[in-house]
Amino acid sequence: QVHLQESGPGLLKPSETLSLTCAVSGYSINSGRYWGWIRQPPGKGLEWLGSIYYVGSTYYHPSLTSRVSISMDTSENHFSLDLRSVTAADTAVYYCARIYWVGLTYYFENWSQGTLVTVSS
Amino acid sequence: SSELTQDPAVSVASGQTVRITCQGDCLYTYSASWYRQKPGQAPILVLYADNNRPSGIPDRISGSRSGDTASLTITGAQAEDEADYHCGSRDISGKHVVFGGGTKLTVL
Numbered sequence: 001q002v003h004l005q006e007s008g009p010g011l012l013k014p015s016e017t018l019s020l021t022c023a024v025s026g027y028s029i030n031s032g033r034y035w036g037w038i039r040q041p042p043g044k045g046l047e048w049l050g051s052i053y054y055v056g057s058t059y060y061h062p063s064l065t066s067r068v069s070i071s072m073d074t075s076e077n078h079f080s081l082d083l084r085s086v087t088a089a090d091t092a093v094y095y096c097a098r099i100y101w102v103g104l105t106y107y108f109e110n111w112s113q114g115t116l117v118t119v120s121s
Numbered sequence: 122s123s124e125l126t127q128d129p130a131v132s133v134a135s136g137q138t139v140r141i142t143c144q145g146d147c148l149y150t151y152s153a154s155w156y157r158q159k160p161g162q163a164p165i166l167v168l169y170a171d172n173n174r175p176s177g178i179p180d181r182i183s184g185s186r187s188g189d190t191a192s193l194t195i196t197g198a199q200a201e202d203e204a205d206y207h208c209g210s211r212d213i214s215g216k217h218v219v220f221g222g223g224t225k226l227t228v229l
Contacts, residue, residue, distance in 0.1 A: 036218070046156070046164065046207050048218035059216050095163060106211050106218065107154035107169040114163045 002027045004096050004112035012119050018083040022096030022112060023076075030054045030074040034099035036108065037070060037081045039092040047092075051099055052079055086119045093117075125208055125221035132227040133198045141224045143191045143208030151211040153191035155184060158205045158223075167206075168193060195226075203228045 008020035022035070029035060036051035050060040052070045060068050064083070072079040083090060093116050097108040125145040133139035143153060152171045156164035166175050168184040171191060181196045191210075195202050208221040 038220075045223040046209070046220040048209075048220065051218070062217060100169070104150070104211075105152050105170045107166060107209065108156070108164075109166060109169075109175075111163045111165065 002098055002110045004098065004110060006094060006096050006112050006115045008094075008115065008117070010115065010117055012086055012117065013121055014087050014119060015085055016119075018081070018086050018090060018094075018117055018119075020081045020094055020096070020115065020117070021078050022080070023078045024098070025077070027098070028074075029072060029077050029079060034101050035070075035072070035079045036097050036099050038095045038097060038108065038111075039090075040095070040114075041089075041092040049081065049083075088119050091117065091119050124212055124219045125210060127206075127208060127221035127224045129222065130225045130227065132229055133195070134229050135200065136197055138194065138196045139198050139226065141193045141195075141206050141226065143193075143210075143221045144189055145210065145219070145221075146189055147210050147213050147219065148186060148189045148191050150213075151215070153184070153186055154209045155191075155193045156207045156209065158207065159203075164207060198226075198228050200228050202226060 003025045005023045037049040050070045052058045067084045069082045093114040095114045096112045098110040100109045155168040157167045158164040171186040172184040183194050205223045207223045212219045
């Protein structure tokens with residue numbers, strides 16, 4: 001059974017870089033799946049941030065391409081999110097997820113428990 | 122702004138049937154997925170490829186898609202179905218993912 005667990009700081013100051021890592025157990029991340037990050041501001045809906053394929057190709061939310069990057073470390077079986085120049089608007093619960101993407105079918109199959117990241121001076 | 126539109130809130134009497142809808146142009150092309158989220162918890166997948174249930178999801182939850190609208194239907198709603206329901210799909214370009222704003226379902 002696949003399990004995903006995020007780690008990273010919970011409090012940042014404006015202009016800093018948010019860095020989160022998603023450790024995957026029960027599945028090898030280089031076995032042919034996509035992996036992604038989603039966030040949810042307090043009291044609001046879900047927002048997709050980006051996805052990475054096991055060979056390294058990436059897709060990012062159009063409004064975040066200048067600030068976001070996602071990478072993988074297959075030796076550690078984890079993938080990571082970096083979001084630069086954060087503001088209070090980036091305060092949210094951040095989730096990582098395993099993705100199923102074949103043809104026209106795309107969905108987030110497994111989710112992490114989520115971690116709250118607060119941006120405040 | 123989200124490219125998928127959901128009603129913010131829907132209510133249903135216990136034991137009755139409720140339909141939650143999700144509308145967007147991308148649904149003419151791409152399938153929808155649905156996620157249930159209870160307070161303080163992570164979302165979980167309840168429907169994928171419009172009408173497929175992962176293991177463990179009860180068969181009182183069903184889905185469909187027609188034109189630009191996807192629907193999640195709960196037949197015989199129970200108290201445990203009370204949650205936020207989010208739809209998701211790919212955007213028109215096919216390269217990005219979009220979510221609806223979520224629907225808060227209240228079971229009366």
